[in-house]
Amino acid sequence: MSHPPARRRAGRVTAQVLAVGLGVMGLAALERQEPSAPLSAEPAAVSISQTGVTPPPMGWASWNSFASSIDHDVIKQQADALVSSGMADAGYKYVNLDDGWWQGDRDANGNIVVDENLFPGGMKAMADYIHSKGLKAGIYTDAGKQGCGYYYPTTRPAAPGTGMEGHYQQDLQTFQSWGFDYVKIDWCGGRVEGLDQETQYKQIAAANEAASAVTGRKLVLSFCEWGTGLPWNWATGYGDLWRTSGDVILWGQKPTTAMMLTNFDQGLQPAAQHTGSYNDPDMLMTGMSGLSAAQNRLHMGLWAISGAPLLAGNNLASMSTETRDILTNRDMIAIDQDPRGLQGVKVAEDTRNLQVYGKVLSGTGKRAVLLLNRTGSAASMTVRWADLGLTSATASVRNVWTGTDVGSVGTGYTTTVPANDAVLLTVSGTEASGTTVEDTTAAATPTFGNVTASTAGTKLVDITYANGGTTTRKATIQVNGQYTYVVAFPPTGSATTYRTVSALAHLAKGANTVRFAAVSGGTAPDIDAVRIQGIPGTDGAALVGSASGRCVDLDKNTNVNGAQAQLWDCSGGRNETFTQTSRGELVVYADKCLDAEKSGTTNGTKVIIWDCTGGTNQKWTVHSDGAVTNNLSGLCLDAANAATANGTKLILWTCGGQDNQKWTLK
Known part of the structure; x- marks a missing residue:
């Protein structure tokens, strides 16, 4: 894991970080006994000593x-x-x-x-x-x-x-x-x-x-x-x-x-x-x-x-x-049961229903991979190291179910996956470079106002903290205007011992604001620095309306078929990040396609999400003038009634060149 040059500071380190925190009710009374670590004792960069968290039951x-x-x-x-x-x-x-x-x-x-x-x-x-x-x-x-x-x-x-x-x-x-x-x-x-x-x-x-x-x-x-x-x-x-x-x-x-x-x-x-x-x-x-x-x-x-x-x-x-x-x-x-406690994410689907999932494991350069063939025929499938957040250097591969070590492979690994089946692998490679940001304020739970991402997508966030108490402390994390999550910070052994916990977070392209906050009534951990690393296979783009400056969004992170797309303030959330596939689809949540409801071809047809089927009503053309047309109807993606407010529903309408029908992928 690479670090920027260490720098000493009088207070805490600040900069751009992703906020994470854990904590909610009840444990507050158990967590009041330990003061925050002395600020002068803080490290200058992200710890590489990972804290194991409670595994799934x-x-x-x-x-x-x-x-x-x-x-x-x-x-x-x-x-x-x-x-x-x-x-x-x-x-x-x-x-x-x-x-x-x-x-x-x-x-x-x-x-x-x-x-x-x-x-x-x-x-x-x-x-x-x-x-x-x-x-x-x-x-x-x-x-x-x-x-x-x-x-x-x-x-x-x-x-x-x-x-x-x-x-x-x-x-x-x-x-x-x-x-x-x-x-x-x-x-x-x-x-x-x-x-x-x-x-x-x-x-x-x-x-x-x-x-x-x-x-x-x-x-x-x-x-x-x-x-x-x-x-x-x-x-x-x-x-x-x-x-x-x-x-x-x-x-x-x-x-x-x-x-x-x-x-x-x-x-x-x-x-x-x-x-x-x-x-x-x-x-x-x-x-x-x-x-x-x-x-x-x-x-x-x-x-x-x-x-x-x-x-x-x-x-x-x-x-x-x-x-x-x-x-x-x-x-x-x-x-x-990996001690990092993270979930796998889809990192590739070059061919429909041939899907690659990657999970970040504890340690450096460690991944699990599932090659999932949802088709009715055996198929050759490839996992690329770059999609997982690894470099293209040689990596060691192990097949979980056969219990065999495949050996060292460069760039990626290809194998045949039976119909309606999967191959489960572990991979040990070289971690790609990330960005380490530090807190320079005196706050135990800082706000980082300029966390910069070169792409929109899911990022790995390693958070350096100290918890000198005897019980887990909690803090909340919020990225931009997304939902607030509670993150747990187990004891580190002393108020001057720093370790890391990990989370996955969704960032917008460009500047992001990440806020940590203490949980009411509890003692916050001392959050010092964060390392942010991309998982490139999750990258996508926001679809921003020219008239509104707002993003195409799914309300409240809903992922049910039939949910109608809307406008909302751009936050970089997974519900606002679309992958444009080579098949002409705009995919959100890794498995839902932007869809013309019931294959409608008339003005006012709702634009919804649905399981990706390959239908022409789920294929779109992004034009150089900003229009996005549905390939089945030729109608334009339209903010209804030319409205620009949060919650404005998206429909199909005859293309007229107006700003409520112009969009930018970014």
């Missing part, structure tokens, strides 16, 4: 194989198998009870009453047994009054009252007192009642902290509102993981490759995932009836490159040796 969950048919014996059998199979030794530690454990009774004081015919000795006895095996215990509830088993009964009759609305702190305190370590909070009741996702889950997070103050324990919080409330915008620092999509498989369905690909795509929200906060594409189908070994490997590769939680859903007591070996592959697990 690994374990087993009951729903996919048993639905609501769970009791003490079923859970005991699966916990025993988790250990005897070697999965526990490979890192699978959680045994999570899903819906069905509780039939909905409460006593006069509102306390949960458990059917001891199903769970002799109650839930504390169940958690104690799981712990006796060296494992951790997870449990399930709903944010509303009713759980999912009430609205969608499977193997038992509908059970009313299985949600925890009105009992948030009481139930979380009960789970903690029983000894549980993890809780999944579903959204069936919340959805039916019309509750607001962000409001309810933040209340639950606060209740968890309040319960912890009483019990001395804390639950890992798994928010399960299926991505409907866009949790990647607000959940960091509140939940430890959050679902980004619907269930990967519904009870009784046959698992398919299409299911895993759908949830994989929806789970890629790279700016939200870092320092112990994780996007969750749902439990694993690996080992369930109907999937081949190749499909099982594909499934694990998709989740590993995502850095997703690995919660097996198969019947562990009857799984094959082949399934066990796939679930416990060391190289695959190391990619998923």
